[in-house]
């Protein structure tokens with residue numbers, strides 16, 4: 803997970819957004835520390851973690867910001883999006899409502915972020931297949947219509963978390 807002595811060529815700010823409980827903080831914890839917790843607490847305010855990786859012989863530090871899905875705990879919107887070059891827009895594949903709210907998150911993102919921001923739609927909790935409420939096809943269709951990358955992930959089982967971040971980081975790079 804990165805050698806602290808190495809020099810950094812680029813710092814990329816990414817933001818995580820989506821409803822409360824979809825797994826934003828656990829996706830980040832899986833990516834940055836390879837850790838997962840089932841009794842994760844709701845985020846209050848804003849937190850961030852970093853991970854340094856090498857892309858095309860350059861060292862890139864991904865600085866990933868995570869805020870609360872709950873309105874009352876959210877970070878100041880404009881500050882949160884400022885300087886972000888990538889966004890992970892997360893819903894929970896077992897909760898239809900979290901997918902139905904995606905257009906609102908997208909609207910907020912497009913209203914505040916740079917117009918060239920790279921966005922990936924993420925359906926998290928793919929391990930809960932028997933509780934699935936959104937089909938992969940519906941999500942893919944939405945993502946294509948909006949020009950977003952799309953992947954389903956499981957922070958619990960560490961499925962596609964790496965791929966989701968590397969998709970965004972490679973596209974930015």
Ligand code: GTP
Nearest residue numbers: 822823824825826827828840842844845871957958
């Ligand atoms: P807020 O901070 O309130 O916005 O929520 P959040 O989106 O950060 O959700 P968080 O990461 O705290 O996860 C919410 C709950 O979902 C926790 O109980 C997690 O353990 C659980 N969870 C997160 N990712 C997964 C996953 O991939 N699979 C399963 N089964 N549970 C998950």
Ligand code: MG
Nearest residue numbers: 826827844845
């Ligand atoms: Mg959180």
